[in-house]
Amino acid sequence: xxxxxxxxxxxxxxxxxxxxxxxxxxxxxxxxxxxxxxxxxxxxxxxxxxxxxxxxxxxxxxxxxxxxxxxxxxxxxxxxxxxxxxxxxxxxxxxxxxxxxxxxxxxxxxxxxxxxxxxxxxxxxxxxxxxxxxxxxxxxxxxxxxxxxxxxxxxxxxxxxxxxxxxxxxxxxxxxxxxxxxxxxxxxxxxxxxxxxxxxxxxxxxxxxxxxxxxxxxxxxxxxxxxxxxxxxxxxxxxxxxxxxxxxxxxxxxxxxxxxxxxxxxxxxxxxxxxxxxxxxxxxxxxxxxxxxxxxxxxxxxxxxxxxxxxxxxxxxxxxxxxxxxxxxxxxxxxxxxxxxxxxxxxxxxxxxxxxxxxxxxxxxxxxxxxxxxxxxxxxxxxxxxxxxxxxxxxxxxxxxx
Numbered sequence: 001x002x003x004x005x006x007x008x009x010x011x012x013x014x015x016x017x018x019x020x021x022x023x024x025x026x027x028x029x030x031x032x033x034x035x036x037x038x039x040x041x042x043x044x045x046x047x048x049x050x051x052x053x054x055x056x057x058x059x060x061x062x063x064x065x066x067x068x069x070x071x072x073x074x075x076x077x078x079x080x081x082x083x084x085x086x087x088x089x090x091x092x093x094x095x096x097x098x099x100x101x102x103x104x105x106x107x108x109x110x111x112x113x114x115x116x117x118x119x120x121x122x123x124x125x126x127x128x129x130x131x132x133x134x135x136x137x138x139x140x141x142x143x144x145x146x147x148x149x150x151x152x153x154x155x156x157x158x159x160x161x162x163x164x165x166x167x168x169x170x171x172x173x174x175x176x177x178x179x180x181x182x183x184x185x186x187x188x189x190x191x192x193x194x195x196x197x198x199x200x201x202x203x204x205x206x207x208x209x210x211x212x213x214x215x216x217x218x219x220x221x222x223x224x225x226x227x228x229x230x231x232x233x234x235x236x237x238x239x240x241x242x243x244x245x246x247x248x249x250x251x252x253x254x255x256x257x258x259x260x261x262x263x264x265x266x267x268x269x270x271x272x273x274x275x276x277x278x279x280x281x282x283x284x285x286x287x288x289x290x291x292x293x294x295x296x297x298x299x300x301x302x303x304x305x306x307x308x309x310x311x312x313x314x315x316x317x318x319x320x321x322x323x324x325x326x327x328x329x330x331x332x333x334x335x336x337x338x339x340x341x342x343x344x345x346x347x348x349x350x351x352x353x354x355x356x357x358x359x360x361x362x363x364x365x366x367x368x369x370x371x372x373x374x375x376x377x378x379x380x381x382x383x384x385x386x387x388x389x390x391x392x393x394x395x396x397x398x399x400x401x402x
Contacts (some may be wrong), residue, residue: 001382006040008257008385009106010192010361011106012162012247014343015161015340015361023290029104029273029393031275031276032275032391033274033306034272034273034274034275034305034306034307034391035273035274035390035391035392035393036069036270036271036272036273036274036386036390036391036392036393037270037271037273037392037394038070038073038074038112038269038270038274038360038392038393038395039070039176039267039269039270039271039395039396040073040074040076040077040269040394040395040396041073041077041192041395041396042253042268042269043069043077043078043081043252043269044077044078044080044081044396045081045265045266045267045287046250046251046252046266046267046269047060047081047082047083047251047287048081048082049265049266050234050245050247050250050251051312052399053235053263054229054234054241054245055155055240055335056085056229056241056243056245056246057083057084057243057244057245057350058078058083058085058244058245059084059085059086059087059208059227059244059245059246059247059261059346060074060075060078060079060080060083060085060086060087060247060248060251060274061086061087061088061109061247061248061251062074062075062086062087062088062097062248063087063088063089063093063105063109063248063343064080064089064253064384065091065388066251067249067254067380067383067384068270068312068384068386069252069269069270069392070382070392070394071093071096071097072096072097072100073307073392073394074251074252074380075097075100075102075104075389076102077262077396078251079102079104080373081278083104083251084105084107084244085104085105085107085244085246086104086105086106086107086152087109087148087246087248087307088106088107088108088109089108089109089110089111090108090110091095091108091113091116091119091120091125091127093108094106094108094120094125095123095125096120098123098124101207104122105126106125106126106129106192106392107126107127107128107152107186108120108125108126108153109126109246110129110135110162111128111391112127112128112138113238114134114137114138114140114141115141117137117141117142117145117149118141118144118145119137119147120149121141121142121145121147121149122145124150124187124194125150126150126151126152126186126266127149127150127151127152128152128153128154128162128394129152129153129154129176129182129285130153130154130156130162130163130164131156131164132172134174135151135179135182136179137267138151138182139181139182140181140236141179141181142181143180143181144289145259148181148182148183149181149182149183149185150183150185150238151182151183151185151186152184152185152187152188152225152401153169153172153173153176153184153186153187153188153223153225154187154188154189154190155169155187155189155209155381156189157186157188157189157204157206157209157211157212158191158192158204158205158208159189159191159192159205160192160232161190161338161379163189163190163262166208166209166211166212167221169205169212169215169216170212170215170216170219170221171369173260174219174221175223179223184223185223185224185225185226185261186223186224186225186227186244187212187213187216187222187223187226187400188225188226188227188228188246189205189208189228190228191205191228191229191232191237191240192205192231194229194230194232194236194237194240194260195256195257195259195260195366196232196257196259197232197236197237197259197260198259198261202233202237202240203237203344204230205230206228206239206240207242209228210239213226217388224243225243225244226242226243226244227242227243227244227245227246227332228240228242229241229242229245229246229247230245230246230247230248230256231247231249231251232256232257232260233245234247234250235250235256235260235262235263236358237258240324245368249264250266252268252269252270252383253267253268253269254268254348254369254379254380254383255369256311257350257378258373260371266369268359268367268368269357270358270359270368270383271356271360272356272359272360272386272390273350273354273355273357273359273371274303274305274306274307274354274355274357275306275307275339275352275354275355276303276304276323276341276349276351276353276355277300277304277305277338277351277352278303278304279301279303279304279343279349279350279351280299280301280302280303281299281300281301281302282296282299282302283297283299283300284298284299287303287332288331288340289331289332289333289334289335289339289340289363290332290333290335291332292332293332293333294331294332294340296321298341298361299347300344301335301342301343301344301347302331302341302342302343302376303340303341303343303349304338304339304341305321305338305339305341305355306337307337307338307339307357308334308335308336308337308338308339308385309334309335310336310337310389311337311386311389311390312382312385312386312387312388312390313334313339313357314373314375315333315334316334316374316376317339318330318374319334319339319374320325321341321354321355321357321367322355322357322361322364322365322368323341323343323346323353323355323356323361324346324349324353325361325362325363326345326346326347326364327364327366328341328342328343328345328346328355329341329342330398341355358371368383369381
Protein backbone atom coordinates (compact mmCIF):
# COMPACT_ATOMS: atom_id res chain seq x y z
CA UNK A 1 0.00 0.00 0.00
CA UNK A 2 1.42 3.40 -0.99
CA UNK A 3 1.91 6.31 1.40
CA UNK A 4 -0.81 8.16 -0.49
CA UNK A 5 -3.29 5.37 0.05
CA UNK A 6 -2.36 5.09 3.73
CA UNK A 7 -2.99 8.81 4.18
CA UNK A 8 -6.29 8.56 2.29
CA UNK A 9 -7.29 5.70 4.58
CA UNK A 10 -6.46 7.63 7.72
CA UNK A 11 -7.91 11.00 6.74
CA UNK A 12 -11.29 9.62 5.63
CA UNK A 13 -11.51 6.85 8.25
CA UNK A 14 -12.65 4.48 5.53
CA UNK A 15 -10.81 1.65 3.84
CA UNK A 16 -9.24 2.41 0.47
CA UNK A 17 -11.38 1.19 -2.38
CA UNK A 18 -10.81 -2.47 -3.08
CA UNK A 19 -8.69 -2.98 0.03
CA UNK A 20 -11.04 -3.70 2.94
CA UNK A 21 -9.59 -4.54 6.30
CA UNK A 22 -6.57 -3.23 8.14
CA UNK A 23 -2.92 -3.91 7.37
CA UNK A 24 -0.28 -4.17 10.09
CA UNK A 25 2.56 -3.22 7.74
CA UNK A 26 2.49 0.58 7.94
CA UNK A 27 5.73 1.12 9.87
CA UNK A 28 8.05 2.44 7.16
CA UNK A 29 8.43 5.96 8.55
CA UNK A 30 10.98 7.26 6.06
CA UNK A 31 8.42 9.30 4.17
CA UNK A 32 7.18 11.24 7.19
CA UNK A 33 8.37 14.33 9.03
CA UNK A 34 6.00 13.78 11.97
CA UNK A 35 3.70 10.86 12.67
CA UNK A 36 1.85 8.79 15.25
CA UNK A 37 2.66 5.14 15.87
CA UNK A 38 -0.23 3.11 17.28
CA UNK A 39 0.45 -0.37 18.60
CA UNK A 40 -2.72 -2.37 18.01
CA UNK A 41 -1.37 -5.29 20.01
CA UNK A 42 -1.48 -2.94 23.02
CA UNK A 43 -5.15 -2.21 22.28
CA UNK A 44 -5.84 -5.94 22.14
CA UNK A 45 -3.91 -6.54 25.35
CA UNK A 46 -5.90 -3.86 27.16
CA UNK A 47 -9.27 -5.23 26.00
CA UNK A 48 -8.28 -8.69 27.23
CA UNK A 49 -7.08 -7.21 30.52
CA UNK A 50 -10.50 -5.61 31.05
CA UNK A 51 -12.17 -8.93 30.31
CA UNK A 52 -9.96 -10.61 32.89
CA UNK A 53 -10.74 -8.00 35.54
CA UNK A 54 -14.50 -7.67 35.02
CA UNK A 55 -15.52 -11.08 33.63
CA UNK A 56 -17.98 -9.08 31.54
CA UNK A 57 -18.42 -8.28 27.89
CA UNK A 58 -16.50 -5.20 26.79
CA UNK A 59 -17.73 -2.26 24.74
CA UNK A 60 -14.74 -0.53 23.16
CA UNK A 61 -15.47 3.19 23.10
CA UNK A 62 -14.00 4.50 19.85
CA UNK A 63 -15.66 7.91 19.60
CA UNK A 64 -13.60 11.00 18.72
CA UNK A 65 -11.57 9.03 16.18
CA UNK A 66 -10.71 6.39 18.73
CA UNK A 67 -9.51 9.02 21.21
CA UNK A 68 -7.16 10.22 18.50
CA UNK A 69 -5.80 6.73 17.80
CA UNK A 70 -7.92 6.05 14.69
CA UNK A 71 -11.44 4.72 15.16
CA UNK A 72 -11.47 2.00 12.52
CA UNK A 73 -8.13 0.29 13.29
CA UNK A 74 -8.83 0.48 17.04
CA UNK A 75 -12.31 -0.96 16.59
CA UNK A 76 -11.00 -3.78 14.42
CA UNK A 77 -8.28 -4.63 16.93
CA UNK A 78 -10.67 -4.45 19.89
CA UNK A 79 -13.22 -6.73 18.23
CA UNK A 80 -10.49 -9.21 17.33
CA UNK A 81 -9.48 -9.22 21.01
CA UNK A 82 -13.03 -10.06 22.08
CA UNK A 83 -14.91 -6.77 22.44
CA UNK A 84 -18.54 -7.45 21.53
CA UNK A 85 -19.63 -3.84 21.17
CA UNK A 86 -18.21 -0.56 19.92
CA UNK A 87 -19.46 2.68 21.42
CA UNK A 88 -19.52 6.00 19.58
CA UNK A 89 -20.85 9.47 20.29
CA UNK A 90 -22.56 10.21 16.99
CA UNK A 91 -24.28 8.32 14.19
CA UNK A 92 -21.68 9.49 11.65
CA UNK A 93 -19.02 7.64 13.63
CA UNK A 94 -21.11 4.48 13.64
CA UNK A 95 -21.70 4.70 9.88
CA UNK A 96 -17.96 5.04 9.30
CA UNK A 97 -17.41 1.78 11.20
CA UNK A 98 -20.06 0.02 9.15
CA UNK A 99 -18.58 1.38 5.91
CA UNK A 100 -15.23 -0.08 6.97
CA UNK A 101 -16.80 -3.51 7.36
CA UNK A 102 -17.25 -3.68 11.14
CA UNK A 103 -20.17 -6.02 11.83
CA UNK A 104 -20.07 -5.94 15.64
CA UNK A 105 -22.80 -4.37 17.77
CA UNK A 106 -22.55 -0.56 17.74
CA UNK A 107 -24.20 1.84 20.20
CA UNK A 108 -24.56 5.56 19.55
CA UNK A 109 -24.36 6.89 23.11
CA UNK A 110 -25.33 10.47 22.27
CA UNK A 111 -28.19 12.12 20.40
CA UNK A 112 -29.26 10.88 16.97
CA UNK A 113 -31.33 13.27 14.81
CA UNK A 114 -34.74 11.72 13.98
CA UNK A 115 -34.28 12.08 10.17
CA UNK A 116 -31.20 9.82 10.49
CA UNK A 117 -33.11 6.98 12.13
CA UNK A 118 -33.90 5.11 8.86
CA UNK A 119 -30.16 4.92 8.16
CA UNK A 120 -29.50 3.65 11.69
CA UNK A 121 -32.11 0.94 11.16
CA UNK A 122 -30.72 0.01 7.75
CA UNK A 123 -27.20 -0.30 9.15
CA UNK A 124 -28.25 -2.24 12.26
CA UNK A 125 -27.02 0.49 14.60
CA UNK A 126 -28.39 0.82 18.14
CA UNK A 127 -29.31 4.31 19.36
CA UNK A 128 -29.91 5.82 22.79
CA UNK A 129 -33.34 7.03 23.97
CA UNK A 130 -33.93 9.19 27.03
CA UNK A 131 -36.80 11.57 26.24
CA UNK A 132 -40.49 11.12 25.39
CA UNK A 133 -40.65 13.43 22.38
CA UNK A 134 -37.42 11.98 21.05
CA UNK A 135 -38.71 8.42 21.42
CA UNK A 136 -41.98 9.29 19.66
CA UNK A 137 -40.07 10.71 16.70
CA UNK A 138 -37.83 7.64 16.56
CA UNK A 139 -40.79 5.28 16.72
CA UNK A 140 -42.56 7.17 13.95
CA UNK A 141 -39.51 6.85 11.71
CA UNK A 142 -39.28 3.13 12.49
CA UNK A 143 -42.94 2.51 11.70
CA UNK A 144 -42.60 4.36 8.38
CA UNK A 145 -39.67 2.08 7.53
CA UNK A 146 -41.72 -0.97 8.61
CA UNK A 147 -38.86 -1.94 10.86
CA UNK A 148 -38.02 -1.83 14.56
CA UNK A 149 -35.28 0.45 15.86
CA UNK A 150 -32.80 -1.08 18.27
CA UNK A 151 -32.48 1.09 21.38
CA UNK A 152 -30.79 1.37 24.76
CA UNK A 153 -32.41 3.55 27.41
CA UNK A 154 -30.22 5.96 29.34
CA UNK A 155 -30.96 6.71 32.99
CA UNK A 156 -29.62 9.84 34.72
CA UNK A 157 -28.51 8.73 38.18
CA UNK A 158 -26.39 11.79 38.89
CA UNK A 159 -24.41 12.85 35.81
CA UNK A 160 -26.80 15.65 34.94
CA UNK A 161 -26.61 15.30 31.16
CA UNK A 162 -28.64 12.97 28.94
CA UNK A 163 -30.94 10.47 30.56
CA UNK A 164 -34.34 9.86 32.10
CA UNK A 165 -34.27 10.88 35.76
CA UNK A 166 -34.04 7.79 37.94
CA UNK A 167 -37.30 8.54 39.78
CA UNK A 168 -39.17 8.71 36.45
CA UNK A 169 -37.54 5.64 34.89
CA UNK A 170 -40.28 3.11 35.70
CA UNK A 171 -43.08 5.24 34.20
CA UNK A 172 -40.93 6.01 31.18
CA UNK A 173 -40.19 2.33 30.56
CA UNK A 174 -43.86 1.42 30.91
CA UNK A 175 -44.75 4.05 28.32
CA UNK A 176 -41.85 3.15 26.04
CA UNK A 177 -42.87 -0.50 25.91
CA UNK A 178 -46.38 0.52 24.79
CA UNK A 179 -45.09 2.88 22.09
CA UNK A 180 -44.22 0.33 19.43
CA UNK A 181 -41.58 0.58 16.74
CA UNK A 182 -38.71 0.24 19.21
CA UNK A 183 -36.75 -2.83 20.19
CA UNK A 184 -35.55 -2.04 23.72
CA UNK A 185 -32.40 -4.10 24.17
CA UNK A 186 -30.44 -2.31 26.87
CA UNK A 187 -30.39 0.13 29.74
CA UNK A 188 -27.45 2.13 31.07
CA UNK A 189 -26.24 5.02 33.16
CA UNK A 190 -23.10 7.15 33.24
CA UNK A 191 -20.93 7.96 36.25
CA UNK A 192 -19.88 11.51 37.00
CA UNK A 193 -16.97 10.85 39.37
CA UNK A 194 -15.89 7.23 39.04
CA UNK A 195 -12.36 8.53 38.37
CA UNK A 196 -12.38 9.86 41.96
CA UNK A 197 -12.68 6.51 43.78
CA UNK A 198 -12.77 8.07 47.25
CA UNK A 199 -15.83 10.18 46.41
CA UNK A 200 -19.13 8.57 47.44
CA UNK A 201 -21.21 9.81 44.48
CA UNK A 202 -20.46 6.74 42.36
CA UNK A 203 -21.73 4.43 45.10
CA UNK A 204 -24.92 6.49 45.31
CA UNK A 205 -25.32 6.36 41.54
CA UNK A 206 -24.95 2.57 41.59
CA UNK A 207 -27.59 2.35 44.33
CA UNK A 208 -30.01 4.50 42.32
CA UNK A 209 -29.42 2.44 39.20
CA UNK A 210 -29.91 -0.83 41.10
CA UNK A 211 -33.20 0.51 42.48
CA UNK A 212 -34.37 1.27 38.94
CA UNK A 213 -33.37 -2.21 37.78
CA UNK A 214 -35.26 -3.81 40.70
CA UNK A 215 -38.39 -1.88 39.76
CA UNK A 216 -38.13 -2.90 36.14
CA UNK A 217 -37.44 -6.56 36.94
CA UNK A 218 -40.47 -6.67 39.21
CA UNK A 219 -42.65 -5.75 36.22
CA UNK A 220 -40.73 -7.75 33.62
CA UNK A 221 -39.51 -4.59 31.88
CA UNK A 222 -35.75 -4.83 32.39
CA UNK A 223 -33.88 -5.09 29.06
CA UNK A 224 -31.31 -7.88 28.67
CA UNK A 225 -28.24 -5.65 28.33
CA UNK A 226 -27.31 -3.63 31.44
CA UNK A 227 -24.21 -1.44 31.57
CA UNK A 228 -22.81 1.35 33.71
CA UNK A 229 -19.04 1.01 34.20
CA UNK A 230 -16.68 3.28 32.34
CA UNK A 231 -12.92 2.64 32.53
CA UNK A 232 -12.54 3.93 36.08
CA UNK A 233 -15.56 2.03 37.36
CA UNK A 234 -14.33 -1.14 35.65
CA UNK A 235 -11.22 -0.90 37.83
CA UNK A 236 -12.61 0.50 41.09
CA UNK A 237 -16.35 -0.36 41.36
CA UNK A 238 -17.10 -4.06 40.99
CA UNK A 239 -20.83 -3.54 41.68
CA UNK A 240 -21.05 -1.61 38.41
CA UNK A 241 -19.98 -4.43 36.09
CA UNK A 242 -23.40 -5.94 35.21
CA UNK A 243 -23.05 -7.79 31.87
CA UNK A 244 -21.22 -5.15 29.84
CA UNK A 245 -18.54 -2.56 30.65
CA UNK A 246 -17.94 0.50 28.47
CA UNK A 247 -14.26 1.35 28.31
CA UNK A 248 -12.61 4.19 26.47
CA UNK A 249 -9.46 5.55 28.05
CA UNK A 250 -8.30 2.19 29.49
CA UNK A 251 -8.28 0.40 26.14
CA UNK A 252 -5.73 2.98 25.00
CA UNK A 253 -3.57 2.22 28.06
CA UNK A 254 -4.11 5.63 29.67
CA UNK A 255 -5.08 6.36 33.28
CA UNK A 256 -8.69 7.47 33.88
CA UNK A 257 -7.33 10.18 36.21
CA UNK A 258 -4.38 10.88 38.51
CA UNK A 259 -6.45 9.45 41.37
CA UNK A 260 -7.57 6.41 39.36
CA UNK A 261 -4.52 4.85 37.79
CA UNK A 262 -4.66 1.64 35.78
CA UNK A 263 -3.40 -1.53 37.43
CA UNK A 264 -0.46 -3.45 36.05
CA UNK A 265 -0.78 -5.10 32.69
CA UNK A 266 -2.17 -2.19 30.68
CA UNK A 267 -0.01 -0.75 27.88
CA UNK A 268 -0.13 2.72 26.28
CA UNK A 269 -0.73 2.34 22.56
CA UNK A 270 0.37 5.66 21.07
CA UNK A 271 3.72 7.32 20.38
CA UNK A 272 4.14 10.69 18.66
CA UNK A 273 7.38 11.21 16.74
CA UNK A 274 8.99 13.82 14.52
CA UNK A 275 12.30 14.43 12.79
CA UNK A 276 14.77 17.22 13.25
CA UNK A 277 14.41 19.36 10.15
CA UNK A 278 17.04 22.00 10.94
CA UNK A 279 20.10 22.33 13.18
CA UNK A 280 21.76 25.77 13.29
CA UNK A 281 24.27 27.62 15.44
CA UNK A 282 23.22 31.12 16.50
CA UNK A 283 25.32 33.91 18.04
CA UNK A 284 24.40 35.57 21.35
CA UNK A 285 21.41 37.89 21.25
CA UNK A 286 19.54 36.14 18.42
CA UNK A 287 15.77 35.85 18.75
CA UNK A 288 14.11 32.46 18.20
CA UNK A 289 10.56 32.15 16.80
CA UNK A 290 7.68 34.65 16.92
CA UNK A 291 8.01 37.52 19.34
CA UNK A 292 11.63 36.61 20.15
CA UNK A 293 10.52 35.58 23.64
CA UNK A 294 13.60 33.35 23.65
CA UNK A 295 16.88 35.10 22.84
CA UNK A 296 20.19 33.26 22.81
CA UNK A 297 22.43 34.18 25.74
CA UNK A 298 25.56 32.72 24.15
CA UNK A 299 26.46 30.79 21.04
CA UNK A 300 23.74 28.11 20.93
CA UNK A 301 22.73 25.16 18.75
CA UNK A 302 19.03 25.31 17.97
CA UNK A 303 17.00 22.64 16.21
CA UNK A 304 13.59 22.72 14.56
CA UNK A 305 10.90 20.05 14.36
CA UNK A 306 7.85 20.20 12.04
CA UNK A 307 5.25 20.15 14.81
CA UNK A 308 3.01 22.94 16.04
CA UNK A 309 -0.33 23.83 17.53
CA UNK A 310 -2.11 22.83 14.30
CA UNK A 311 -1.01 19.28 15.12
CA UNK A 312 -2.26 19.47 18.71
CA UNK A 313 1.03 20.47 20.37
CA UNK A 314 -0.03 23.24 22.72
CA UNK A 315 1.28 26.80 22.57
CA UNK A 316 2.56 26.81 26.14
CA UNK A 317 5.95 27.40 27.69
CA UNK A 318 8.40 24.97 29.31
CA UNK A 319 7.71 22.03 27.04
CA UNK A 320 10.09 19.12 26.57
CA UNK A 321 10.69 16.39 24.00
CA UNK A 322 13.00 13.38 23.86
CA UNK A 323 16.08 13.17 21.66
CA UNK A 324 18.81 10.54 22.04
CA UNK A 325 16.95 9.38 25.18
CA UNK A 326 17.40 12.79 26.80
CA UNK A 327 14.89 15.51 27.66
CA UNK A 328 15.33 18.56 25.48
CA UNK A 329 13.69 21.96 26.06
CA UNK A 330 11.25 23.40 23.55
CA UNK A 331 12.17 27.10 23.31
CA UNK A 332 10.42 30.18 21.96
CA UNK A 333 6.82 30.20 20.86
CA UNK A 334 5.29 27.08 19.40
CA UNK A 335 4.21 27.98 15.85
CA UNK A 336 1.39 26.52 13.77
CA UNK A 337 3.67 23.98 12.06
CA UNK A 338 7.05 24.16 13.80
CA UNK A 339 8.82 24.64 17.09
CA UNK A 340 12.44 25.04 18.21
CA UNK A 341 14.64 22.92 20.49
CA UNK A 342 17.74 23.81 22.55
CA UNK A 343 20.40 21.29 21.48
CA UNK A 344 23.57 22.34 23.31
CA UNK A 345 23.48 19.18 25.45
CA UNK A 346 23.26 16.95 22.37
CA UNK A 347 26.15 17.86 20.06
CA UNK A 348 25.60 14.75 17.94
CA UNK A 349 22.11 15.86 16.85
CA UNK A 350 21.64 16.35 13.11
CA UNK A 351 18.86 16.69 10.56
CA UNK A 352 16.73 13.56 10.31
CA UNK A 353 17.17 12.41 13.92
CA UNK A 354 14.03 11.02 15.56
CA UNK A 355 12.34 13.07 18.27
CA UNK A 356 9.61 11.78 20.59
CA UNK A 357 6.94 14.21 21.76
CA UNK A 358 4.68 11.63 23.42
CA UNK A 359 5.74 8.13 24.36
CA UNK A 360 8.94 6.29 25.18
CA UNK A 361 12.47 6.61 23.83
CA UNK A 362 14.88 4.24 25.50
CA UNK A 363 14.50 4.60 29.25
CA UNK A 364 12.89 8.04 29.06
CA UNK A 365 9.18 8.62 28.64
CA UNK A 366 6.79 11.53 28.22
CA UNK A 367 3.30 10.25 28.98
CA UNK A 368 -0.06 11.68 27.97
CA UNK A 369 -0.64 12.22 31.68
CA UNK A 370 2.53 14.35 31.92
CA UNK A 371 1.56 16.38 28.88
CA UNK A 372 -1.92 16.89 30.25
CA UNK A 373 -0.55 18.21 33.53
CA UNK A 374 1.84 20.54 31.71
CA UNK A 375 -0.93 21.83 29.47
CA UNK A 376 -3.39 22.31 32.32
CA UNK A 377 -5.75 19.60 31.07
CA UNK A 378 -6.16 15.80 31.08
CA UNK A 379 -4.74 12.96 29.02
CA UNK A 380 -8.11 12.54 27.25
CA UNK A 381 -7.80 15.99 25.71
CA UNK A 382 -4.15 15.43 24.78
CA UNK A 383 -4.84 12.41 22.58
CA UNK A 384 -8.26 13.53 21.31
CA UNK A 385 -6.64 16.79 20.21
CA UNK A 386 -4.10 15.13 17.91
CA UNK A 387 -4.86 16.54 14.48
CA UNK A 388 -6.24 14.46 11.63
CA UNK A 389 -3.35 15.62 9.44
CA UNK A 390 -0.92 13.60 11.57
CA UNK A 391 -0.24 10.30 9.77
CA UNK A 392 -1.26 7.33 11.91
CA UNK A 393 0.93 4.28 11.38
CA UNK A 394 -0.14 0.94 12.79
CA UNK A 395 1.75 -2.06 14.08
CA UNK A 396 0.58 -5.28 15.61
CA UNK A 397 1.39 -8.92 16.28
CA UNK A 398 1.45 -9.98 12.65
CA UNK A 399 1.83 -8.65 9.12
CA UNK A 400 -1.67 -9.57 8.04
CA UNK A 401 -5.17 -8.26 7.83
CA UNK A 402 -7.27 -8.18 10.97
